[in-house]
Structures are given as structure tokens and as C-alpha cells.
Amino acid sequence: MAPANQNFALRPMLPADIPLLAEIFRASVEELAVEDYSDAQIEAWVEAADDEEAFGKRLSDQLTLLATMDGAPVGFASLKGSDVIDMLYVHPAAAGQGAAKLLVDALEKLAGARGAKKLTVEASDTAHDFFRRRGYTAKSRNTVLRGDEWLANTTMEKSFGDETAEPGATLQ
Known part of the structure; x- marks a missing residue:
């Protein structure tokens, strides 16, 4: 594994970023998910970015952050x-x-800061271990239809500030 890069910074998404974010999305799925999903599943998954207007609206309707390296977006x-x-x-x-x-x-x-007591994510099989290492626990296994393909993922959850936990106890 490569060492952590200290040149990363965060910034909010701008409308002009949408075409590049669509490319990051496609590259990420096409190259990083090959061990976990079939070619047909990957193709169906990346089609979500084909309509850049809809893709951009989805991101614009949410709080979207970009990670940049030396000023260039590398993730979101x-x-x-x-x-x-x-x-x-x-x-x-x-x-x-x-x-x-x-x-x-x-x-x-x-x-x-927005008052959430827990955070939920539908983690792809590729991202499952990343979230597990961060303290997220699996809650349910899912299948989602993308085009004509079914893709599996896992709903995972992480609780914040659970006052019912005993001091020194780890949340599972």
C-alpha cells in the first residue's frame, strides 16, 4: 500500500467539476471494482454517469466534497x-x-455537526472492508438493479456518541 499523501486538501464541489467527477466515478468503478463485480455489472454501474446533468444534479442536491492533490480533484x-x-x-x-x-x-x-447520531452507507463489495475498518457494522445485504444487472452491496452503519456504552467499551 502506498504511504498516505500529505498533499490532499478538501473543497466543496463546483458545477464546473461535474464532468471531471463523472470521469473519476467511471475510472474508480472500472478499475477498482473488477475483483468484486462482473464486466456487465461494472458497465451497468458506470452508466449512472452517462447523463451528466442528472449525475451533477444528484451531487448538487447533496453536500459534496472533493479531495484534491496539488489542486487537482482525485476523489469525491x-x-x-x-x-x-x-x-x-x-x-x-x-x-x-x-x-x-x-x-x-x-x-x-x-x-x-448536523446532529446525526449515526451514519449509514450502502457500501459496494469493493468498499466494504474500508468502511468496516472505520468502525461501520454490516446491517443488511442488498441487491440493486442497475440497467439489466443486479449488483450486491451492504448497508453499513456507524453510531456517534452512544451514551449507553460503558466507559472504555468498544461499539460493535
Whole structure:
């Protein structure tokens, strides 16, 4: 695994970023999900970015942050409402260097500031271990239809500030 890159920064999404974010989305799915999904599933998944206007509206309707490296966007994440991570994608060239961690750290802080007691994500099989390592627990296994293809994912959840936990106890 590559060492964490200290040149990452965060900024909000701008409308002009949408074409590049669609490309990051496509590259991320096409290159990082190949071990977990079939070619047909990947093709159906990336079609979500074919309509850039709809893709951009989805991101614009949410709180969307970009991770940049030396000023160039390399990943993005979006918070739907106050308690759902809707999208998290990092360009394969920046994968494993800390961009996803930076994005999710920020969304967790923002969710907490918005009063969320927990954060939920429908994690792809590719992202499952990333979220598990961050303290998210699996709640249900799902299948979602994309085009003519069924894709599996897992609803995962992380609770914040659980006052019922005993001091020193770890939340499972």
C-alpha cells in the first residue's frame, strides 16, 4: 500500500467539476471494482454517469466534497441529508493514499455537526472492508438493479456518541 499523501486538501464541489467527477466515478468503478463485480455489472454501474446533468444534479442536491492533490480533484464524497454517505469515489491513481479517509473523516464530522447520531452507507463489495475498518457494522445485504444487472452491496452503519456504552467499551 502506498504511504498516505500529505498533499490532499478538501473543497466543496463546483458545477464546473461535474464532468471531471463523472470521469473519476467511471475510472474508480472500472478499475477498482473488477475483483468484486462482473464486466456487465461494472458497465451497468458506470452508466449512472452517462447523463451528466442528472449525475451533477444528484451531487448538487447533496453536500459534496472533493479531495484534491496539488489542486487537482482525485476523489469525491457526498452526504445525503445529515446521515447518509451516498457516494464515495477515488480515482485509481490516488487509491490507497488517504483521499477516501480524508473525505469520510470530513463527512463524519459534518454529519455529527448536523446532529446525526449515526451514519449509514450502502457500501459496494469493493468498499466494504474500508468502511468496516472505520468502525461501520454490516446491517443488511442488498441487491440493486442497475440497467439489466443486479449488483450486491451492504448497508453499513456507524453510531456517534452512544451514551449507553460503558466507559472504555468498544461499539460493535
